[in-house]
Amino acid sequence: MKxxxxxxxxxxxxxxxxxxxxxxxxxxxxxxxxxxxGYDDGDGKGDVKDDGKSITIENYIIEGSGYYLxxxxxxxxILKMVELQYxxxxxxxxxxxxxxxxxxxxxxxxxxxxxxxxxxxxxxxNEYVIALLKDFDYSNFLIENGLNSVVFEEVEGYxxxxxxxxxxxxxxxxxxxxHEMLIFIKGEVSxxxxxxxxxxxxxxxxxxxxxxxxxxxxxVFYALQKNK
Amino acid sequence: xxxxxxxxxLKFFIGLIILMMFYTTGFSLIFLxxxxxxxxxxxxxxxxxxxxxxxxxITTYIIEGAGYYLDAYSYxxxxxxxxxxxxxxxxxxxxxxxxxxxxxxxIKYAKVTYYLLIEVAxxxxxxxxxxSKLKNFDYDFYMNEHTLNSVIFKDMENYLKNGxxxxxxxxxxxxxxxxxxxxxxxxxxxxxxxxxxxxxxWELNEAFGDTLxxxxxxxxxxxxxxxxx
Numbered sequence: 001m002k003x004x005x006x007x008x009x010x011x012x013x014x015x016x017x018x019x020x021x022x023x024x025x026x027x028x029x030x031x032x033x034x035x036x037x038g039y040d041d042g043d044g045k046g047d048v049k050d051d052g053k054s055i056t057i058e059n060y061i062i063e064g065s066g067y068y069l070x071x072x073x074x075x076x077x078i079l080k081m082v083e084l085q086y087x088x089x090x091x092x093x094x095x096x097x098x099x100x101x102x103x104x105x106x107x108x109x110x111x112x113x114x115x116x117x118x119x120x121x122x123x124x125x126n127e128y129v130i131a132l133l134k135d136f137d138y139s140n141f142l143i144e145n146g147l148n149s150v151v152f153e154e155v156e157g158y159x160x161x162x163x164x165x166x167x168x169x170x171x172x173x174x175x176x177x178x179h180e181m182l183i184f185i186k187g188e189v190s191x192x193x194x195x196x197x198x199x200x201x202x203x204x205x206x207x208x209x210x211x212x213x214x215x216x217x218x219x220v221f222y223a224l225q226k227n228k
Numbered sequence: 229x230x231x232x233x234x235x236x237x238l239k240f241f242i243g244l245i246i247l248m249m250f251y252t253t254g255f256s257l258i259f260l261x262x263x264x265x266x267x268x269x270x271x272x273x274x275x276x277x278x279x280x281x282x283x284x285x286i287t288t289y290i291i292e293g294a295g296y297y298l299d300a301y302s303y304x305x306x307x308x309x310x311x312x313x314x315x316x317x318x319x320x321x322x323x324x325x326x327x328x329x330x331x332x333x334x335i336k337y338a339k340v341t342y343y344l345l346i347e348v349a350x351x352x353x354x355x356x357x358x359x360s361k362l363k364n365f366d367y368d369f370y371m372n373e374h375t376l377n378s379v380i381f382k383d384m385e386n387y388l389k390n391g392x393x394x395x396x397x398x399x400x401x402x403x404x405x406x407x408x409x410x411x412x413x414x415x416x417x418x419x420x421x422x423x424x425x426x427x428x429x430w431e432l433n434e435a436f437g438d439t440l441x442x443x444x445x446x447x448x449x450x451x452x453x454x455x456x457x
Contacts, residue, residue, distance in 0.1 A: 059316070062312060062313060062315060062316060063313075063316070065312045066309050066312050066313040066316075069305050069306075069308045069309040069312055070305070070306070070309045072305040073302045073303070073305035073306045073309065074302075076298045076299070076301045076302035076305060077298075077299075077302050079298050080294075080295050080298035080299055080302065083291060083294045083295055083298060084291060084295045086291065087288075087291055087292075087295075147434075148377065148379050148380070148434075148438065149379055150377045150378055150379050151377070197451065201444055201447070201448060204440065204441075204444055205376075205377075205441055205444065208436075208437035208438075208440050208441050209377070209437070209441070211433055211434075211436075211437045212433075212434050212437045212438070215430045215433050215434055218430065219430055222426065
């Protein structure tokens, strides 16, 4: 009888802990969010202090996404200017400004993700969340939500083996790729010239794929939280 | 001899017109561009001039629609930035409402533009030279060569390999209507100073991205047809 009571208390305790672990602030947002729960004690926090504030993995994700989404907004404006060039002409001064803003933001996203990766590499995984990721029914989720299988399979490739840091590294590479393309475009635009159309296509596709990739990751972590 | 000369002049003339039709303004750009070339017929009479004029209108609508679409996506990304950072910086609902209104304004214009585009496309006959090139295009090779997203590219291929350019416009139009619905649902929440449901933000973010890639794959194919003429 005593043993049963102890077991019940133990179960309640474990259950409460799991619920706390999965209820993260900043969890339920746009890009890569929630993946910080896969580290340490599950709150996405490490033990590093910076300027008296605890810097968390989840905070890096939110900050990085903020910069990335801002860069994306400027990139859409660049694409619009390129699209309308035959109708409205190109204002190279304006285009240079928008490009500078896009580069500034993607550069900050890269720096943030660089810090995120360093932090993630020095923080042990939360094995409970990793186990949930490994047991997640990716195929069903893909079909149920009508997701793009090519992008989702890339996400699944990382998550089903519990490689959350791999996702950050992949996102970091996408950002550096976008940065390189923007720098190339800037090189031409600063001479009042437009580069060939293929660079704009690649930029557009890379940024669209990155957005979908980040969104799918946030979706999976959100589903884990919801199904807890 | 005279007959051969006449045939040669006729062929030369037709070839010249085809070349001119390939060089429509606003061809080599971002979103669906170049597809206007699939309309109108070769020839030099007044009917043909009318058709060529429709082809030019189609191209203009495509550029205008894409401009509105890209603007809407830009505003939406600005809104997402605010929402993403809301846990750190808080939410400025006045600003968020302005951004969603701007996104909606532009997507509504994109919708109207695509509607007009479909109307013109439906009364303009296809350019059979371009349709024949679309039917003979090596889609698999192109997709692998450029490592494109197979799900989205196959979707585009299904329209183009059947010469169904109007179907592409209709698909974009339906996508834009769906995007407008999602934006309206976000606006309804924001106007009450409430955060929209996360699932709608994801859905919209993905819808914008998918449609953009779809339209761009169309522009890529038409650009390649022009390059390989």
